[in-house]
Amino acid sequence: MTHQKPIVSLLLAGLLTLSLTACGKDDSQPSPDAGTSVPAGTAVQVETVTSDTISSENKVSGKVTSDLDASVFVATSAKCTAVYVEVGDTVRAGQALCTLDLASTLSSYEAANIGYTSAVQSYQDQAALFDKQIALYEKNVNDLKALQEIGAASQSEIDAAELTLMSAQVTRDSTLSQLEAGIQSAKASVEQLATALENVDARGNVIAPISGVLLSLSAEKDGFVSSAMPVAVIDGVDQLKIAVTVSEALVPKLSIGDSVDVTVNSVGASFTGTIRAVDKTANAQTKLYTVTVTIPSEVDGLLSGMFADVTFHTDTSADTIVIPAQAVLTSGGTQYVYVVEGDTARYVEVTTGLTGNGVTEITSGLEAGQQLVTVGQAYLSDGAPVRIVTRED
Template sequence: MRHQRMKALLLAATAALTLTACGGEEAQPQETAGVAVQVESVSAGTISAENTVSGQVSAENSSTILIASAAKCTAVYFQAGDLVKAGDVLCTLELGSSLASYNAARISYNSAVQSYQDQKSILDKQVQLAQDNVTNTQALFEIGAASQLEVDQAEVNYQTAVASRNSTLAQLEAGIQNAKSGLDQLDTALENVDASGNVIAPISGTLATMNAVEGSMISNSAPLAVINGGDQMKVTVSVSEALVPKLAIGDEADVSVSAAGAAFTAVIRSVERTANLQTKLYTVTLAVPAEVSGLLSGMFADVTFHTDVSENAVVVPSEAILTSADTQYVFVVEGDAARYVEITTGLTGNGVTEVLSGLSEGQQLVTVGQAYLSDGDLVRIVSPGNDSESSDAAGEEMPDANTPAPAGEA
């Protein structure tokens, strides 16, 4: 009995020692290595403000054909996308009444011009005769062969002739202007249309738009056709009164046309100095480099102008800057600790920001992991690929700044 009791005590002691050993292993404290961060040395550089506006691509040399008079299309010879030459017949319209009106207006205008010229010749002769009569009567008066009354009457006759000529010619000029106005309206309505109703291509190029359909009426509210001449393209944008003074001919801008998958640098060719009456915006035209291909008229473009250049400025990645209320701040690494630094900023460029105060060249700026830091926190610097010696010791990935910090890392 005593032997069995001793055996049980020995077994209990052995079990206790085993549990103690296991518990001691779990209780060993882990060494804290600090918050994992990535840093970048603060340096000076050049930065410019960026202003992005939307614009539109169009052909450098294009022609829009408008028919202001409603008409029926009787034949179509080309479709959108076809290449045409200047002088080609694009389609034929039934414009009998319009052409008759145009011919009548042309005759009326020519008649008014001829009547003016004929009347002017007759009236000029009458004025000259009246002028000669004044001169002759004055000569007779000087030798006593005519009275002062006759001289005065000759002068009155001359003034009357001049007034009559001017009044008559003014009326004839008004008639010419009326006839020309009517002719100009029909000229606009029938521009690029010959006497047979054929619509003629004014330039060579690609038929970008063709709205004429055989057997249908054409609309006078939209272009009948648009021809893009050649391959040279341009981009046109509208900018505000705040931006236009900062732009000049020859300046470069970054252009992106997503529909064509194209990104290139364009040069400002013209800057209008008068605002559009409706939009109050100013038109800026940029020349597209000849080597850029795949652009079509009507495509939308994003144009980024670089203005307000600041040289030798402290420039940092914009993502490194944190904001709290109206305060902007960053973290820098000094020794093995993070230090909170308030800053003021200036220009903002493509992913970078100018720092006007708070930072100086050479400081180690935290660019990843800053959202998990407080002033004085211990940090360990890791490389972007987690391949540094310190990251090997850490054995974990960098935290994502958009996710909450894991417990124990704040």
């Protein structure tokens, strides 16, 4: 019996060794995760750079209103060079009714506009200059008063400085008053000529302000129209229009007949409208110009008083590089993008131009055919390894 315990111990040790050996065989099997490691490089999405056409977009809001009838006046005597319609015709808003020889009036209007703009700029420049001078004179007076308190300046010096200040203030008020009179005179000239050119486009065409039936037409080819009677009278259908106001920076870029994009969210309507009138003088209170847009008759569900968003397309560039706006990154004053060459990201500085609906014009830095990073660019650096994935990945 005394020899059985060592034998049993030896048997147990042997069994344990065999068990460990059997378990060790599993180490040679492939890992459940083998073959599923993530490829190297930052995941990005790309698109090929192409040329396209882009226009600047300017969105403003206005209201839907309705028309009844309209008399078309031209507040000057002018020779008619062409007539395009007859009494009884159905005309559409924005349609040319006739052409008048208004070259001299149009030139005078442009010159008056330039004069008005120049007068305003001169006033602003002079006002800024006077403000700087007076600020310096006021500082000089205050400094002398402070020095007087410590015995470093006399009262006579302060009196002289105050006299200089008052003289500058009088000069400023007198000069600005004269300049303001010049502005009002220039503005009056612009408004007078603008009245004469109401419902007239830049080519001298008299434009129908509304759609409807032409009831009368005083214009005859080689004849003269008079300011005493309307050129045309239109019996308007129940025509809807949109009135919006725009800034002085935008109004020179708009013309009668231009197409615009319109959205009326209250009825879920989106359609293309046409500019039928552009005011040539600003509202005295708001300093904004009213633009009237015609709504196509086939658009249903609109009611007078509804709000509408109007997008004007200006400053068009054709055959230019256009990319998604989100692809452009900015650091300080530098704009840049990333392109993919092989499996590597390359940093490229770019110069941008016009901006449209989610897209940006690139005037330098990119060429058609390059692979532009559109998703994942914020995580890249120049020379970083990348792997291109699709949206489904």
